[in-house]
Amino acid sequence: MHQFTYASQLNELNDEHLLELFQQGNTHAFEELYKRFWGVLYLQAYRILEQEQDAQDVVQEVFTTLWTKAAGISLSGSLAAYLYVATRNRVLNLLASKRTYQGHLSSLKQFISGTENTSLQYITEKEITARIEREIHALPVKMREVFELSRKTALTHKEIAHKLQLSQETVKKQISNAIRTLRHKMAHFSFFL
Structure with a gap:
């Protein structure tokens, strides 16, 4: 022992x-x-x-x-x-x-809250804008023409009707239908984002 x-x-x-x-x-x-x-x-x-x-x-x-x-x-x-x-x-x-x-955690948090959020927002906005453009191009030809004139120019419904030789009521209806179609498509799109 x-x-x-x-x-x-x-x-x-x-x-x-x-x-x-x-x-x-x-x-x-x-x-x-x-x-x-x-x-x-x-x-x-x-x-x-x-x-x-x-x-x-x-x-x-x-x-x-x-x-x-x-x-x-x-x-x-x-x-x-x-x-x-x-x-x-x-x-x-x-x-x-x-x-x-x-220190690393703080830097990472700053990167995420500053850079990544704005980057994600930018990417998402780019994606949404691209998607809107695609959906506009998918509209029936006359509807798209009316909608783009209302969106991209300062023309009134009366002026668009005169330019395209349509009734003012048809222009209003085409714009309304285009907006409804786009809302429906974009709601469906945003669900998957």
């Missing part, structure tokens, strides 16, 4: 001695270090991060690193100082990555 196996005995050892034991393969020594430092390191991380999950993750990473790299650790000061610095560095890295992430 390995020396200092029991928690009561490990409890009496200083931090550096516990690290030495752990480096020699005593996992109970690691458990004792974990119990000793988890709470204070968590509070240190939480005080800065103000997020329970982030603080827990930071402390977990510190202990995971201690577990995996213990053999290569040679202390120039106390183990407590080493763990506090490791925790602080991980907190700072996390904050930096969150700032970078928030």
Whole structure:
């Protein structure tokens, strides 16, 4: 049986001695270090991060690193100082990555709200305009002629009737039918947009 196996005995050892034991393969020594430092390191991380999950993750990473790299650790000061610095560095890295992430997120939001919305609006307007033009060209010839004259010129119904040798009533009816047809077609089109 390995020396200092029991928690009561490990409890009496200083931090550096516990690290030495752990480096020699005593996992109970690691458990004792974990119990000793988890709470204070968590509070240190939480005080800065103000997020329970982030603080827990930071402390977990510190202990995971201690577990995996213990053999290569040679202390120039106390183990407590080493763990506090490791925790602080991980907190700072996390904050930096969150700032970078928030910066990217903010840029993306600006891009979406500024550029993309106007681009989408522009594309949609272009598509709608093109569709309207196609539907106008699909109108019966006389109806299209009357409608385009009313739309593209400042001619009155009377003037259009005179120009096309139609009655004023026919011009009004053709324009009304053209608008009704286009409304129906565009309502159908907008449903699919």
